[in-house]
Amino acid sequence: MARVQEKGTEADVKKPSATTPGLHEEFDVTVIGAGPGGYICAVRAAQLGLKVLCVDKRKEAGGTCLNVGCIPSKALLHATERLVEARDLFPRMGIQCGEVKADLAAMMANKDRIVSETVKGVAFLFKKYQVTFRTGHASIKSPDCIVLDGEEVRTKRIVIATGSAPATLGGIEIDEKQIVTSTGALKLPHVPRHLIIVGAGVIGLELGSVWRRLGADVTIVEFADHIAPGFDRDMSKQLARSLQKLGINFRLNTKVTQVDKRADGLTVRVSPSDATGAEGEEALSCDTLLVATGRRPVTEGLGLEALDIKRDQRGHIIIDENFNTSCPGIYAIGDVVPGPMLAHKAEEEGYALANHLAGHPHHIRRDLIPGVIYTHPEVAMVGATEESLKAQNATYRVGTYPFMANGRARANCDTEGSVKILTCERTDTLLGIHIIGPSAGELIAEPALAMNFGASAEDIALSCHAHPTLSEAVKEAALAAFDRPLNL
Structure with a gap:
């Protein structure tokens, strides 16, 4: 292990050997999971002179985010936003380009190309920093040994960064064709009639x-009485109105009780949520059902039970302020620990x-x-809601x-949209910032930086912003x- 001073710069740290170590050697750090948290942790540790092994079930690094989450979904969001812009907004701006239509196969190919280039970027970083x-x-x-496909590997410390997987509804079998999670929804071969x-x-x-935007009828069933739970209620109300104008139908205060497959599609049975006190069941027909009820931490198969690593009721690994689990020498970050399941949160922790x-x-x-939320308009927040x-x-x-x-x-x-800033009445310190609108x-980023440094609303107001x-x-x-x- 390279010797690292308590205080110093990267120049003070001995760089790792140019020879890629084999698994028969001992590593300073082994990171299990190569998603945003895991690969950032591995790269940064290597930058600081540690000998690092990173392991992932996928052939390519990047985790859910880069492979079947953040990056491919944003590619499709961007493409379909441009589709609507060219079709509906260009004429208003004086741009004539004839009939505008989507080529789904080409759109999916572009998405896949973007994913491939992005994960190759992580592989490049691993090679550059000798991970x-x-x-x-x-x-x-x-705490000093992992088993990788039957082979024991010695390590001084272990980081669990195995991420999360889509949560499912009891009794509903996911086939990623008719009944899909986000993974299947990112690669549908045709536009559903009714999603x-x-x-x-x-x-x-x-x-x-x-x-x-691609032409499907879309109905979103939500158990709560509003969309975008966790965001400021004013923002969620504005977003609901915008998405309704797009043509999305919302069924709030509603739960799914049963899904039946038919030869020509699916029958989805819904009823009022328990909070309403109402009764009655309704049958909805569709050809594709997307289960988007959240995500769960992935910890199965790691051997946590034998090590007595503590978890909470939702399955998250319990850690302290230094990411220590209840087993010394083993750490955890990202979606497997409490907190929002966000790629950038995992990166910061890594x-x-x-x-x-x-x-x-x-x-x-x-x-x-x-x-x-990367809809159009976008919704962004940092800090407290009203x-x-x-x-x-x-x-x-x-x-x-x-x-x-x-x-x-x-x-x-x-x-469309607005900015909402919440401040302390006595000190003017920023408490929360909420934005719905273009490039939210x-x-x-500016409010997040301001809040990290304890700024006030006046501090932002007195900072010169470029016009327009x-x-x-x-x-x-x-x-x-x-x-x-x-x-x-």
Whole structure:
């Protein structure tokens, strides 16, 4: 193991040997899982001079996110948004391009190309930083030994980064053809006539948007009384109106009780959720059903029971502030530990843990992990929702600003949505920022940075924002939170 000073720079760390080590050698760190958390942890640890092994069941690194999640879904979201833009918006902008139609096979091929190029980028990083990557099933024999497809591998520390898998509904068998998870919904060979989606969370809303733009009738069944659970209620109401205008039908306060396969499709039986007190069952017909009821941590087959590694009621591995599990020498990050199941959260944890293992300081504000829904309009948030502040009896102020009043949004013909900023009434400290509108996922970076440094709404308002930009809407909402906006 390379010697690492408690305080120093990468230049102070002895670099690993140029020879790729074999599995008969002892590793400083073994990372099980090569998703966003695992591969970032492996790369950062190698940058800091540690000898690293990364193991994954997939042949290619990148995990769910790069292979069958974030990247392919965003490729389809972007393509279908451009389809609608060319068909509906170009004529208004004075651009004539004739009939616009989708070529689903070509669209899927482009998505697959993007995925391939992205996962190759991870392989390049592993090679560049001399991370040993192996494909196979790994289980943990002891804190200093894993078993990889029957072969024992010695290691000084182990990181569990095995991610998550789609949660399923009891009694409903997933075949990834008629009844699909997000994995199957990303590779349907044809546009469904009627797609029913169970769950109005991020996955259901995004993939519902994709297939609706491509021509499918889309019905989203949600157990709760609103869509986008966990996001500020004002944002979810605005998003629901927008998606309804797109043509998505919502069945709220509704649960799925049974799914029957027919020769020509599926019969989905639904009834009012228990919270409504209503009764009655209804049969809905569709040709494809997407189960998007969330995700569950993947920990089976690792040998956690024998090591007495503690988990919570939802199956997440319990860790402390330094990512230690209840078994010394074994750490966990990403979707297998409590917190939002987000790729960027896993990346931050992977980076922080690698620094910790190499003796470097690390820090994460787990309460300031941004959340984004990549629909159109996008929804993004960081910090507290107004509902959570009310539940805490907090005293706060609200500043809002619509994109309709933003010059760049008008120039782009994309004015739907608004910015909402919540601040402490006494100190003006930022408590939460919520954006629905164009490029919300990009715009949320400034508020996230501001909140990480304890900034106030006035700090954002007094920072010069280029004109004309969408970011001026954030500045104006900040002005509204502590004084009054200038352009409203």
